[in-house]
Amino acid sequence: MIKKLIYILVLVGAGIIMAQLFAGFSGSTELSETARYYVESGPEETGAANLVTAVIVTYRGLDTLGEVTILFTVAAIIAFFMKTREQRDKPKRRVSEILTTGARILVPGTMLFGAYIFINGHLSPGGGFQGGAIIASGFALMLLAFPQANLSHKTIRWVESISGFSFVIIGVLGIFMAGGFLDNSILPLGNFGSLFSAGAIPIIYIFIGLKVGAELSNVVGHMHEKQKEI
Amino acid sequence: MEIFQLEYITLITGGLLVLTGLWGIISQKNLIRMVIGFSLFDTGLHVIMISIGYIRNGTAPILDKAVDKVNAAGQIVDPLPQALVLTAIVIGLGVTALMLAYVVRLHKEKGSLNITNFKDLKW
Amino acid sequence: METIEIIGALITLAGSIFLVLGSLGLVRMPDLYTRIQAGTKASTLGTILTLFGLGLIHLDWMGKLIILILFVLLTNPISSHILARSAHYIKTPVSKLTKVDKLKDKETEKTSEANHTNPEDEL
């Protein structure tokens, strides 16, 4: 009883703090100074139509690098904890044939859609993280349809390492050939709004997408337990 | 009416979601329900951050035919919180997966999901 | 307002009527299997008609909408098939009005065959 009272007191305290924070909020009608700089000089400097992409890949590119590193650490720890052991008890029921046939059509389509999303990240909504998540979803569908699939963690590791390495290499190239780390103007900016534009942003986003997709697929693949063939 | 605006409503929704998640974390005994509380807390924080970056009657921060370069600054919403939330969501998934891996491991050691059974570090 | 837009609006209206009927079936039907059937059939047709009507109104969106229609046509029946199959596997009760259960018959047949060990019948 006294425990519940303490819980409610904690909750009320948090609510009062939050209400104090919210009381100073009045809906903003114009951009702040930083945002104004990004909006006004972003299209000329980076050439990306999607300003969120411009902020993620170039202005705050170092954050993205750290974020991808966090994901890598998470995938490594989960791989350490979830060593897949061969299943001992009796195999489950057979997977429905409709699902396997559908998955044969849907899995490549899903992966292709993920690739489309991260290639077009600088023009339309989407980007490396979304595309990587969609690729991992396709991977999860594949694991659901073929539970005894022999997925090669080695290939995933290679894709992840190579894309992460290339991401850093492009960033370092920016120091020598352009203004700074992860500067995208090492390639010509091109026509604003076309597919081959915005300098190195599409290439960096492709690498981010491959890396995020490989890491999330690694997480899903380690949570999944391989089953015996029926 | 001043309070009946889009950003106020989403801000209050996010705040209540944060409180609900906090209540789930501190009051539940089941480990998986605590992880669910964490993910609700995450969602609430993201909603709060996005609604702070909203500009009234703004459009999405993507330049195309409707929004040109010259007077974009007066039309679009703040792109900075969106970029932050985008990375935060992905990290949130990583943290959730990590917590679930720990939960599975703890259950393997003790055979229970109840938080009161884990007394190894209690003094 | 051109003729093709009016036709598109009418098709969208028909699609939304199918969606309403699907949700009505979700409330009205007696057990899980019939609910899945009502929901899937009506919502697939309703979604397809709605998307097609939208494509008639905005003719330049038609390509993307046709890809969406194909996607809905592939995923919706498969997912509800898997739902119904899993529900049958964990022995969700059927309504009293149900007379035939072919999947159960097939499974009992298979297990009895397996007991009689007939290797030629594996195909």
Place this chain on the structure above:
Amino acid sequence: MNMTWIALIIGLIMLIMAFAAIYAKKLAVAIIAAGVVSLLASILYLTLAAPDVAMTEAAIGSGLSTIIFFYAINKIRKQSHD
């Protein structure tokens, strides 16, 4: 004004689903409810003019996160059967 009403309704459903996620008796129902909260949050992002965030939330919050939760409770169930 229309968007405001939509946001109000979606926010109410989100709060109800959040309570369901905490207090539902079955764990599977709780996980599905948490996924519904994420899905509705993605609609809220769309009304707040953030399509990038909406895509991320729809793909990760309600897709992958739910799948990982289900894999985890599947493992736990198997461990308690052993």
